Amino acid sequence: MMVELIYDSSAVKKPVLVSVALEEGVLMNIIEAEVGAREGRIVVEIDDELADRVVTKFESHGVRVRKLIGTIEKGEACLDCGACISVCPVNVFRKDESERVIAETEKCVRCRICIEVCPVNALSLQE
Numbered sequence: 150m151m152v153e154l155i156y157d158s159s160a161v162k163k164p165v166l167v168s169v170a171l172e173e174g175v176l177m178n179i180i181e182a183e184v185g186a187r188e189g190r191i192v193v194e195i196d197d198e199l200a201d202r203v204v205t206k207f208e209s210h211g212v213r214v215r216k217l218i219g220t221i222e223k224g225e226a227c228l229d230c231g232a233c234i235s236v237c238p239v240n241v242f243r244k245d246e247s248e249r250v251i252a253e254t255e256k257c258v259r260c261r262i263c264i265e266v267c268p269v270n271a272l273s274l275q276e
């Protein structure tokens with residue numbers, strides 16, 4: 150499961166991510182991170198079976214947690230140009246027999262790279 154960790158000015162000064170990982174003995178894959186002096190936002194991937202326990206632990210450290218359920222969505226504007234195929238780090242996109250680009254959305258790790266390269270803004274992340 151992908152979760153967004155939202156740090157306020159107090160939580161951002163503490164090593165919460167490392168503390169939770171050590172306390173719960175879990176590995177978390179960091180997908181996105183924007184951390185400043187006053188606030189922060191980190192998206193991590195957590196094993197589904199451990200997610201509820203880990204989320205509760207983050208909340209006990211003063212971090213707000215939002216579960217990210219949605220994945221990438223490809224709209225009607227797609228030109229099948231293939232630009233998203235070459236940049237996606239987890240191979241969500243491929244061409245079918247008709248040279249149409251199709252997306253295996255369940256693989257998406259929400260890195261947003263494809264959104265930036267799509268020439269017609271056909272891609273969006275569901276929230």
Ligand code: SF4
Pocket residue numbers: 223226227228229230231232233234250266267268269270271272
């Ligand atoms: S980059 Fe955009 S237009 Fe090109 S194949 Fe991907 S979704 Fe379609």
Ligand code: SF4
Pocket residue numbers: 221236237238239240241256257258259260261262263264
């Ligand atoms: S957001 Fe990242 S992981 Fe998801 S489809 Fe786009 S490039 Fe792939």
